[in-house]
Amino acid sequence: MSGNTGEAVTAAVLVIGDEILSGRTKDRNIGYIAEYLTGLGIELREARIVPDVLGEIAAAVNALRERYDYLFTTGGIGPTHDDITADGMGLAFGLPVSHHPDAVEILKSHLGDRLNEARLRMARMPEGAELVRNPVSNAPGFRIGNVFVMAGIPSVMQGMLDEIAPTLKTGQPYLVDAIEGDGVKEGDIGGPLGEIQRAFPGVMIGSYPRSRDGSFTTTIVLRSRSAEDLAAAKARVTQLLGELRPTGSRS
Amino acid sequence: MSGNTGEAVTAAVLVIGDEILSGRTKDRNIGYIAEYLTGLGIELREARIVPDVLGEIAAAVNALRERYDYLFTTGGIGPTHDDITADGMGLAFGLPVSHHPDAVEILKSHLGDRLNEARLRMARMPEGAELVRNPVSNAPGFRIGNVFVMAGIPSVMQGMLDEIAPTLKTGQPYLVDAIEGDGVKEGDIGGPLGEIQRAFPGVMIGSYPRSRDGSFTTTIVLRSRSAEDLAAAKARVTQLLGELRPTGSRS
Known part of the structure; x- marks a missing residue:
């Protein structure tokens, strides 16, 4: 280049x-x-x-x-x-x-x-x-x-x-990290995810839902040019997803 | 509708x-x-x-x-x-x-x-x-x-x-017909196909090449709101392709 x-x-x-x-x-x-x-x-x-x-x-x-x-x-x-x-x-x-x-x-x-x-x-x-x-x-x-x-x-x-x-x-490529929701639905994560986005303006946080086996799940993708910000935001999202992941058959 | x-x-x-x-x-x-x-x-x-x-x-x-x-x-x-x-x-x-x-x-x-x-x-x-x-x-x-x-x-x-x-x-849907070139290349058909297009302004003639098994072929697609024009143009294209289809191993 x-x-x-x-x-x-x-x-x-x-x-x-x-x-x-x-x-x-x-x-x-x-x-x-x-x-x-x-x-x-x-x-x-x-x-x-x-x-x-x-x-x-x-x-x-x-x-x-x-x-x-x-x-x-x-x-x-x-x-x-x-x-x-x-x-x-x-x-x-x-x-x-x-x-x-x-x-x-x-x-x-x-x-x-x-x-x-x-x-x-x-x-x-x-x-x-x-x-x-x-x-x-x-x-x-x-x-x-x-x-x-x-x-x-x-x-x-x-x-x-x-x-x-x-x-x-x-340009400087973005660092990217993706976290699978494993059955977490956008609607359950939306509120707190928006708070995390506001706390990390240097990280672009996207939520990308899809249907899987007739139900919905989402993948959270984080992008930043700062490795430090990315890691900190990822820790918050990972914690959030851990709290919300379905354990049973909730649809 | x-x-x-x-x-x-x-x-x-x-x-x-x-x-x-x-x-x-x-x-x-x-x-x-x-x-x-x-x-x-x-x-x-x-x-x-x-x-x-x-x-x-x-x-x-x-x-x-x-x-x-x-x-x-x-x-x-x-x-x-x-x-x-x-x-x-x-x-x-x-x-x-x-x-x-x-x-x-x-x-x-x-x-x-x-x-x-x-x-x-x-x-x-x-x-x-x-x-x-x-x-x-x-x-x-x-x-x-x-x-x-x-x-x-x-x-x-x-x-x-x-x-x-x-x-x-x-609207009135277009009538569509597609003819496979079966190995005819765009460059061989381009001149006479342009003549057919000029002869049939009421038919939209497209040539859509693609690679197939490492070689190239093309599909001719004809679209018109007139069944008569479409049939007449198709006859001309079919004749042209018949003359140009490869019979041997020409690449």
């Missing part, structure tokens, strides 16, 4: 594609990128999904790139007529879109005589874009300003993200 | 929760709602994920509710301190938030003496909100204006969505 500063480094994700909004394809990229960035100490602050419509792509790109340190997009960089992400980026940045010579070379060297006009579309990028290497299927993504444009296919996106990661400035 | 008009009915989804943006919890609600709305003939046009921050929730709610016929939110309506969606809605609509008497009654009747101050938080709603019944775990969601506020736990959200569906106006 190129730097590890004390300040928060922030990011957004933009998923581009009608197939996600129709529900035909289920997005798996947001969750992957979220976890990946958290591991780097970069805070994902927002995610959006927009259709394959130029104006929608450009508007979302501009809203997100101006507000966060980084924007990562997925989808719409393939060879078919509905792949219009490069044009969306050109519109957002006010830059002409043309075939990037280095991208054309990569496609030529890997595709040989299979490089037709459709596949050549994959070399189209706004002027000034830098290539993002694609270790999975060769056709590159690109970076323009603080925006990284990646493929939509999860395996390809993941390969590109590995290429991008070393170039990112990163 | 209360109506089936010829015009498009549009919607957005807003997922609220730090745990989704940290990657700790993987969202499963957007994909479910997307597919559900498509089945009703309602077009999901945008989705966003925002953190548990009042101003962020309110800004996203206002951006989305003004632009689309419906907004569906998930998350942040539980009993703990980090459940602030009701306050976010109050801020967005400029309405005070208080305990809804009917919601208090529901909680009382199901929880009895387990109804503490934390659980009572689940009855807080902006003034004028109407309850959305929760057939799974009782604590209701609510509707305010064109916004439906639902739980984040998938099973609970799904139960609420079933309650909401009969109250929605619905």
